[in-house]
Amino acid sequence: MSDASRRPTPGIADDGDEFHFCSTCAFSAACLESGYDKSLLRDLHVLVEHIGPFHEGEHIFREGDPFTAIAAVRSGTVKTYVTDHEGREHVQGFFLPGEVIGLNAISQARYPSNAVALDSVMLCRFSFPNIAALATRVPGLQQQLFRLLSLDIGKAALLSGNFSADERMAAFLATLSRRYAARGFSPNRFLLTMTRTDIANYLRLASETVSRVFRRFQDDGMIHVERREIELKDRKRLEKLAEDVLRNT
């Protein structure tokens, strides 16, 4: 958190022995474990740029913007989406702390979707050309990038399956739970930072259906929802419902 308040000057590296590197960033581990030397660290430091806060509703990038950087979420939630020419919004993903946005922009050199902050968002920004160049020297980093990219293919494939509203809602809650847990938050109680409509547009449902499934899950004693607060009261059963959707996660 001390890191978060520190807005570094991009391009200027620390020279001291003690090196401040963003602890939430998905890359730090890969880099640090590579037996780093001084020069490597300087490269890294030039590479990373802490940006934000973005406030609720503020856009981080927009569809068509030239792609220059990927970013790891440090805090808050980011939603990515596109709007088709009939005005329907298609939500592609929600990104929690520790997760990386912008990976799908590499192939086109443009961001293929919009990214908007759902609450107050802090980011770690990585110039992509630079991190790619660095990756040629740090195999662990290259490996990590491949892993992240591959992971996102799998994530996208989840949604594409042919599942019922119940299965998809259960899977949505179960992954949120897992992802929060992985970051040290409670897996049983968390805040839904997105609206029902966002969830609906993500899961290809109507927002009314999201409401109804929430209600039904609650009447069944699986969850307790109140406004944006949710408690998972029977994670076992949720995971069971979701297992076909999440088979490879």
Added chain:
Amino acid sequence: MSDASRRPTPGIADDGDEFHFCSTCAFSAACLESGYDKSLLRDLHVLVEHIGPFHEGEHIFREGDPFTAIAAVRSGTVKTYVTDHEGREHVQGFFLPGEVIGLNAISQARYPSNAVALDSVMLCRFSFPNIAALATRVPGLQQQLFRLLSLDIGKAALLSGNFSADERMAAFLATLSRRYAARGFSPNRFLLTMTRTDIANYLRLASETVSRVFRRFQDDGMIHVERREIELKDRKRLEKLAEDVLRNT
């Protein structure tokens, strides 16, 4: 095609000046344009292994198999799919010549799905550890791998949108057309190498719906289908129908 019949001995490199490298492989361009020297070529040659033919219905890998290699399709069509525990088959993709399978296996070190040949299939197999290692020395190759991975994220996202049966069918035909065209085949006439049921499981439809949409598209004069042969008679209109689905392709 002369390449196809040539089953190279893996691990043994040519020494002659003239170097046989698979022309359909997605990596050849990246490697060749990198101002290759002798030693690089030897590495490449060790790396690549031409395998096949796989016959219709033969599996190339199965869900859970340890991941060792990615593969570029040289000829034929590969279908990837998973089966959930209610027996429903979820088709994740069809891979035409020039396209690469196995990229989504990197993150788990296991193939997350099954891959089966839909007709007679020849492959170019690349040991992943080796190609990744080579990529640290050949930036163009690393770039190409990133691009391919990123592309697949986008592809997977297509399916996940909330679109009508017509839109998805049109998008399916339009991408097939584009992909065949990119490989020098006719964009207007090609063979559907997959069954109606495969298409249905890919597009989250019932096979009956696939039949009916084909029929309707044909009655509208947009296509002509007969068994597995299809002719696109009004690609403009198809693309128009598909544009929301394909916005970023």
Added chain:
DNA sequence: CTCGAACCTTGATCTAGATCAGCTGGGTTG
């Protein structure tokens, strides 16, 4: 050649989930 099996088509009916409509309650504005 017949037989059988897989694939495909077409029609009739059903249903999960969308759409439409109205209401509620908390939060913000003036």
Added chain:
DNA sequence: CAACCCAGCTGATCTAGATCAAGGTTCGAG
């Protein structure tokens, strides 16, 4: 404080596409 707004909830109705049922066609095996 009232007035309003927007997210969310719930009930009533509608519909795209699934499911069920019944042929038809192609093709390989015997």
